[in-house]
Amino acid sequence: MIVGAKKLCRFSLHFSSLVSNFSPVRSVSSLQSLEGTLKAAVQTKNYQHIPDLLNSSQDQNPKLLSFLSDIPPNNRTQIIDEILRCFVPLRPRSRLRTAYTCLLCYTLQSPDPFPLALSILQRTLRSGCTPVPQASLFLSSAWLEQISQSRSVADILLDMRSIGYSPDSGTCNYVISSLCAVDQLGEAIKVLKGMTQAGCVPDFDSYGAVIGAMCSSRRTPDAVELLKQMVVKGGLTPRQDTVAKMLATLRATKEIRKAVETIEFLERENYPLGFESYERLVEGCLECDNHVLAGKVVMSMTGRGFIPYIGIRQKVVEGLAACGEMDLVRAVRQRFVELRS
Structure with missing residues (x-):
């Protein structure tokens, strides 16, 4: 143990020179040596070398950072905060992806992941890096554990302030998407509603993720109602793909009248409906043998300068x-x- 400590000490003193001559083949021969190198980087506060060290390994495992668990919680939080702040000016940002991933997954699997994990997530997203799918699974699991302890959404999010960070929409949206991905739609809705109490204003991605999950679960009345809340109360314009998915779901469930009512609502709100939305709606009306409704949709469609494909035009006219x-x-x-057709 004494010999090992002396070797680690000597290595720490010469760490900078070792990194400057770093070669993945000859310097990192095992996970154990890489973990030791990472530990030395943390001890000497050479945080800027961490991304390249992690990128050098074919096995980019969060367990490489397990030595951080030996540090007292308060000191560990401070160190990870220093690492995150050190990463901000580093370029290109793409080289940070593995480092952020390892930090995030390591923290999410720790006994008390929040609020630190949310801060790491925020830095990851702001850097333009996308967390790996496993991070989403770890996050949803950790979030559900916190909720099971009767903690509110706002309490969990506002805890970020205790370590110098503030919750934002991007972080909340990732939580929402993670919960939707594991069929925890109810919890995702709670996050959407609790964002405002934490000082975060839901945006079109916040609503879009929940509406999309509602459509996947065929909860069409809830999806339509949330869309209306998004537009009327939130003053937001839904994405075209959100509207398209809702119309596709209503068409699949044969709720064509509700689909037409949704389009009429969006028209009244001056939403820029595209050609495909109208075309799919007309096709849905024809599938339900509701030619009168199809004709009315065509009138709205042509009123906006769109004209159906010739096959659809013929079916509508013949059906009427x-x-x-x-x-x-x-x-x-x-x-x-x-329209000179």
Whole structure:
């Protein structure tokens, strides 16, 4: 043990020169030696070398940072905070991805991961790095453990302030997405609602993740209601893919009237509906043999300068004629003429 300590001490003194001559093949021969190198980097506060050291290993395992568990919690938090701040000016940011991943996964698997893990997550996202899928699983598991202890969403998020950070929408959105990914939609909704109490304003990604999960679970009434809240109360414009997924789900569940009502709501709110949204809606009406509704959607569609594909036009006109809706047939044809179809 004494000999090992002396070797580690000598290595720490010459750490900078070793890193400058670093070669993955000849300097990192095992996980044990890499862990020792990382430990020396932390002891000497040469945090800027950590990303390259971790990138040098084919086995980028969070356990390489397990030596941090030997440090008292308060000191460990301070050290990781120093590491995070040291990473901020480093370029290119892509070289930081493995380091952020290891720090995040290591912390999320520790006995008391919050609020430090949320701070690491925030730094990771702000750097433009995307956490690995495993991090999402670890986060959702740790979050559910905290919630089981009767802690509120706001309490968990606001704890970040105790270590010099503040919660933001990006961090909350990742929590929401992680919970949705493991079918914890109820908890994701709680995070969406609790964001405001923590000083975070939900954005279109916050709502979009929950609406998308609701659509996947076929909770269409809740999805439509949340979309309306997003637009009316939140003053936000949903993404095109969010609207498209909702319409696709309503079409799949044969709730075509609700889909049309949703489109009409968005039209009243001056939402910039695209051609594909209208086209899919018309196709859904035809699938349900509701030609009158299809004709009305076409009228709205052409009113915005969009014209259905020729096959859809023919089906709408023929279906309306078969129903005896000649006034609507003439109105639809007139629109086609006006658009020079």
